[in-house]
Amino acid sequence: xxxSRSQAHNVFPVTATAVILVALAAAALPFSSSATTAAKGxxxxxxxxxxxxxxxxxxxxxxxxxxxxxxxxxxDALIKNQGTELYDHPALAERFTMAPDxxxxxxxxxxxxxxxxxxxVTPQDVKFSYENYRGAKADVFKxxxxxxxxxxxxxxxxxxxxxxxxxxxxxxxSNVTGAAWVVPEKYxxxxxxxxxxxxxxxxxxxxxxxxxxxxxxxxxxxxxxYRPVHVKEFVMVSVPEAATRVAMLERGEADLIYLVPGELIxxxxxxxxxxxxxxxxGSWWLEFPGFQDPKNPFRDKRVREAxxxxxxxxxxxxxxxxxxxxxxxxxxxxxxxxxxxWPEFERNVERAKQLLREAGYPNxxxxxWLTPLPAYYSRGERIIAQLREVGIRARLQSMERxxxxxxxxxxxxxxxxxxxxxxxxxxxxxxxxxxxxxxxCGGFNSRDRICVKDLDAKFDQYERSINPTERKKxxxxxxxxxxxxxxxVPVFRHSFVNAIGPRIAAHKWQDVFxxxxxxxxxxxxxxxxxxx
Amino acid sequence: MRxxxxxxxxxxxxTLLILSTTIFVIVRLTGDPAVLMAEAxxxxxxxxxxxxxxxxxxxxxxxxxxxxQNIVMGELGKSFNYRLSVSELYFQRLPNSLxxxxxxxxxxxxxxxxxxIVSAVKVNTWWDNIAKxxxxxxxxxxxxxxxxxxxxxFSVWLRWLPTSGAxxxxxxxxxxxxxxxxxAASLLRLTRSxxxxxxxxxxxxxxxxxxxxEVVVIAMHAFKNxxxxxxxxxxxxxVVMINAAVIVEVIFAWPGIGRLLYEGIFQRDFPLVQGxxxxxxxxxxxxxxxxxxxxxxxxxxxxxxx
Numbered sequence: 001x002x003x004s005r006s007q008a009h010n011v012f013p014v015t016a017t018a019v020i021l022v023a024l025a026a027a028a029l030p031f032s033s034s035a036t037t038a039a040k041g042x043x044x045x046x047x048x049x050x051x052x053x054x055x056x057x058x059x060x061x062x063x064x065x066x067x068x069x070x071x072x073x074x075x076d077a078l079i080k081n082q083g084t085e086l087y088d089h090p091a092l093a094e095r096f097t098m099a100p101d102x103x104x105x106x107x108x109x110x111x112x113x114x115x116x117x118x119x120x121v122t123p124q125d126v127k128f129s130y131e132n133y134r135g136a137k138a139d140v141f142k143x144x145x146x147x148x149x150x151x152x153x154x155x156x157x158x159x160x161x162x163x164x165x166x167x168x169x170x171x172x173x174s175n176v177t178g179a180a181w182v183v184p185e186k187y188x189x190x191x192x193x194x195x196x197x198x199x200x201x202x203x204x205x206x207x208x209x210x211x212x213x214x215x216x217x218x219x220x221x222x223x224x225x226y227r228p229v230h231v232k233e234f235v236m237v238s239v240p241e242a243a244t245r246v247a248m249l250e251r252g253e254a255d256l257i258y259l260v261p262g263e264l265i266x267x268x269x270x271x272x273x274x275x276x277x278x279x280x281x282g283s284w285w286l287e288f289p290g291f292q293d294p295k296n297p298f299r300d301k302r303v304r305e306a307x308x309x310x311x312x313x314x315x316x317x318x319x320x321x322x323x324x325x326x327x328x329x330x331x332x333x334x335x336x337x338x339x340x341x342w343p344e345f346e347r348n349v350e351r352a353k354q355l356l357r358e359a360g361y362p363n364x365x366x367x368x369w370l371t372p373l374p375a376y377y378s379r380g381e382r383i384i385a386q387l388r389e390v391g392i393r394a395r396l397q398s399m400e401r402x403x404x405x406x407x408x409x410x411x412x413x414x415x416x417x418x419x420x421x422x423x424x425x426x427x428x429x430x431x432x433x434x435x436x437x438x439x440x441c442g443g444f445n446s447r448d449r450i451c452v453k454d455l456d457a458k459f460d461q462y463e464r465s466i467n468p469t470e471r472k473k474x475x476x477x478x479x480x481x482x483x484x485x486x487x488x489v490p491v492f493r494h495s496f497v498n499a500i501g502p503r504i505a506a507h508k509w510q511d512v513f514x515x516x517x518x519x520x521x522x523x524x525x526x527x528x529x530x531x532x
Numbered sequence: 533m534r535x536x537x538x539x540x541x542x543x544x545x546x547t548l549l550i551l552s553t554t555i556f557v558i559v560r561l562t563g564d565p566a567v568l569m570a571e572a573x574x575x576x577x578x579x580x581x582x583x584x585x586x587x588x589x590x591x592x593x594x595x596x597x598x599x600x601q602n603i604v605m606g607e608l609g610k611s612f613n614y615r616l617s618v619s620e621l622y623f624q625r626l627p628n629s630l631x632x633x634x635x636x637x638x639x640x641x642x643x644x645x646x647x648x649i650v651s652a653v654k655v656n657t658w659w660d661n662i663a664k665x666x667x668x669x670x671x672x673x674x675x676x677x678x679x680x681x682x683x684x685x686f687s688v689w690l691r692w693l694p695t696s697g698a699x700x701x702x703x704x705x706x707x708x709x710x711x712x713x714x715x716a717a718s719l720l721r722l723t724r725s726x727x728x729x730x731x732x733x734x735x736x737x738x739x740x741x742x743x744x745x746e747v748v749v750i751a752m753h754a755f756k757n758x759x760x761x762x763x764x765x766x767x768x769x770x771v772v773m774i775n776a777a778v779i780v781e782v783i784f785a786w787p788g789i790g791r792l793l794y795e796g797i798f799q800r801d802f803p804l805v806q807g808x809x810x811x812x813x814x815x816x817x818x819x820x821x822x823x824x825x826x827x828x829x830x831x832x833x834x835x836x837x838x
Contacts, residue, residue: 050795052613063578139577194615213614213621214795215787216697239696239785240794247683247695402563402800409567444576 039221041529042233043504045521046245048259051238053197053213059129060193061178063136065426065518068174072522073219073234075202077180078107078126079172081428081517086337087172092121092182092203102163102466105171109154114224115184116207123156128185130158137170137177163466166430169337173429175518205229205525214238221525229525246499249274255501255529256512256521265322265497273502277509278324279519281496282426284379285331286311286489287438289415289449296418297365302355304486307420308345309352310390311383317492320379324495330479331490335516337430338475342483345490352390364391365418372422374401380422383491394420411447424494428517431475435459439482455481505530533828540824544817551813552603555806556596564588565612565800586612588802599806608807613799618807621792626774628698629788632711632781633774635704639712640719641766645759647716648723652731652758653750663720670717679710679783696785707784711777715769722765726758764823771819775812 047069054060055067058075072080079096082089090096093107113121127148133141144167146159160167171180187201200208205227206219217236221229237254239245242261248254250271260268260276269276286307288298297303313327329342356364367387372380377398384394399407407414408421415421423445427433437444440459441451455478462474482488496519498509505528506512512521521527566582583589587598602609608618643666651663686706687695693702730736731754739749774789781791789808796804 050613050799052799053615054613062582134581136578138581194610197615212787213616213624214792237697237785240791241680241783241785243680244683244696244783244785247688250688251691251695253695400562402565402567405567406563 039223039229039232041231041503042235043231043256043527043529044248044254045234045236046239046248046254046257047236048242048245048257049238049240050214051217051236053211056200056211056217057183057193057197058178058181059133059135059183059188060197061133061135061181063176065175065428067178068518068522069520070217070236071174071178071181071202071204072520073204073206073236073524074200074208075181075183075204077172077174077182078109079168079180080174081172081515082523083514084516086335086517087169087429089172092126096168098168102160102165102167104157104159105164105167106151106155106157109156110226111154113203113226115187115203116201116222116224117184117187118224119184119186121182121184121203123150123153125182125185126156128188129182130179132188133177133179135178138179140170141177141179165466165468165471166432169429173517175428176433205523206234209233225525227523227525230528231524234524249499249501252501252503255503256498257501258496258498258519260497260499262320262322265324268499271499275500275506275509275512276324277498277500277513277521278321278495279498279509279513280326280333280493281519282424283328283331283333283493284316284422284424284491286383286491287421287423287449288487289419289421290412291487292451297359297361298418300359301485302359303361304489306352306355306359306390307387307392308486308489309348309355310386310392311345311489311491312347312386313344313492314347315386316379316382317494319382320376321492321495322497324497326493326495328490328493330483331488332431332434332479333426333493336428336434338472339431340476340479342479342490349389356391361391364393367392367394368417368419369397370394370420370422371397371399371404373424374399374404376422376424379424379491383420383422405445408445409447412449415449422491426519431479432459432462435478439488450487452481452485452487455487503529536828537825540821544821547817548810548813551817552600552806552810553596555809556599559800559802559805560592563800565802586802603810608810609803611796611804611807612801613795613804614801618803619811621804622789622807622811625787625789625792628786629774629777629790631698631704632707632777632786632788633770635708636712636715636773636777637766637770639708640715640769643712643716644719645723645762648720648762649727649750649755651720651724652727655728663724667717667720667724670713670720673713675710675714676779676783678713679706679780682706682710683783696783698787703786707777707780707786710783711773711780715766715773718769719762719766723758723762726761727754730754730758767819767823768816771812771816775808775815 054062055070056074058067058071061067076092078091078093079088080091081087092109092113094110096105096107098105109121109123115121127150130148144160144162144164146161149157149159151157170177182203183196184201188196191199198211198213205222205225206229207222208217209220210218215238219234221232239248242259242264245254245257246260246264246268249257249268265276268274288304290296291298293299317323317325317327327344329344330340332339334341356362370380370384377396380396384396387394423438425438427437438446439450440446441448441456458474458478462471462478465471465474498513498519500506500509500512504512512527515522566579566588587595599609610617611621614621647663647666651660654660683695683706686693693706697703736749736754739753776790777788778790778794780786781788782794793805793808796808
């Protein structure tokens, strides 16, 4: 432990300096007063699901990649993921520093920042928000935090019981936790947690005007925001049917729509003035539950490799994402910390057949079930058709989503015989969140289905280390180990296809969707309408 | 009569008890809402926190007793997702559902009843064939397809009507038509068969023998009697349209009770699903109770037979 700490001393000054420089540089960006830019016009976002009130309260962040669409409009955090910054974009805090020993983090608030009710954002609000936070990973923060100290009227320091190297990445990733998001203490206590979800007051670029739970959220540009907000009125309306969203876009009733399904992509692409926004999103891969069993054909690495060689990733991308996704090498998204780049796996049916012959399966074999993540059944059917070409005969098992997730979490006993699971996910933040959830023995979704002891041992080493260089190296070794042994077979990264209407000023879709860690269009304040 | 009413009220209470128990059990058999909502990065601690927050860490019997107690107190619990009382949510959406249900009922009656009468009066003519064709289309065209076609034609091509949402009268037309179309077909068929039955009866023959004009025979004698089952069905249809217009409300983003139910089911929001189903049950059982009592008042044979 002493050794690790001395290593940390060597590395942290450099890291800390870099973090400060990045933070200062970002803080120095032209945060001109919003008063100089009059917000005008109206923008309507057609949201693809229900509008759940709990998503409006960062204190109850459920850990999913959904609340960030809302909290980034109504609220603001000390630091957050924005643009190409994964977690450390300075927002309410103009700068922050991690102590060299990772035992404390200090944030300095911007001058003159306010909540929508005109009250100033104070270190006391930050302290309350952190200590009252009860959403996803709250227990991690609570377990590791010793105290929260208000240093002065703009400075707040978090003290940790032990080195907390992942603090900033957990804290600042808005689609992982809501701990960095600041709510007004006085108002929150006054209306209570449930009342807050109906009428939230935040420090974000937009303030709430009207909220119809599940139906519509009407907002107005907050003129006290520290950055210019360009569009005056912003409405998010729930439209669950994709064809209706497209009709709204076509008729000019919506300016932004989320989730254009594959069959409508061509139609939307032809609409005059409309820009498709194919945001790369979740990764898809194949898993072989219980492959460690000696009777399981997937125990043989050659068989797993044959599966990989049989998969036609480009055809999958074309059919399922209109060619707008990406056939990937790594099963972990590259937009997270320490994810490694990996070349696209080749498709070679003859080589796959040869490997199967060498493994003792000249006529192939039967797979009891191939189960895709609901409701992406067509993806499973395509894999089945591709595997059949090399002699692997599988049947599709379609499950209801809740049942599927429950079975994932109950472990190998619910996946008897020879099975393949087609998984898909998007987790922001760090590669380690992916490993912990989908690979580690005892992980949230992997349970006892995979369990590769030597890689788990390396992961434990990663978790214990407080040396970033060492951590990065271990992360690479573990990811290589998974990919070289085909423990998981990556398929492709699908596209979350959105569309931008003609009223919005955008030369390219990235102008509206600049944040690489999300499929949503924030930062909202940067979106502009065309001059009429 | 009093005995009859007491018996019917008791039947209604038992029906509601069975309904509430069934829905309580069924929603829990569909899986754990915490599991469904948590994403891959979540951990068991996050799930436990969610379950505790929603009271799902209590045993089923404890949850059930609490659920029944709430119903007796007129409370339907608090939605997991909206963090509002279910009754508040229900009554927020009810005006929209009533508007849609009434408009769809009106459309279904205005199309179904006259067409059914014409079809019966002009039986086996091309009028009848047209009406039968309309009934066949009404029953076989899926509501979601019709809804999308209406949006395409009237919103996208002609630009006459807004695509979705609730607002002024223009927003109601397409969802009411999509919803009422199916029910118009069922009313048409029932009106036709009912009218044919009445038109063949002895008292109609007598009316004709008396030399009454055909219009009077149909309007004053046949029509009145034939419409009793038709309007009973229209009433039941309306309750269904108010509470369960799920597909049409989703297609048109109509903020009604059907969509609330759909979202509740989709997100495993137990209190919401339970509450909406119980409220729909109350409405249907209540209407049936009133109708039964009215029948018994009108026709003594009914209360004596039961």
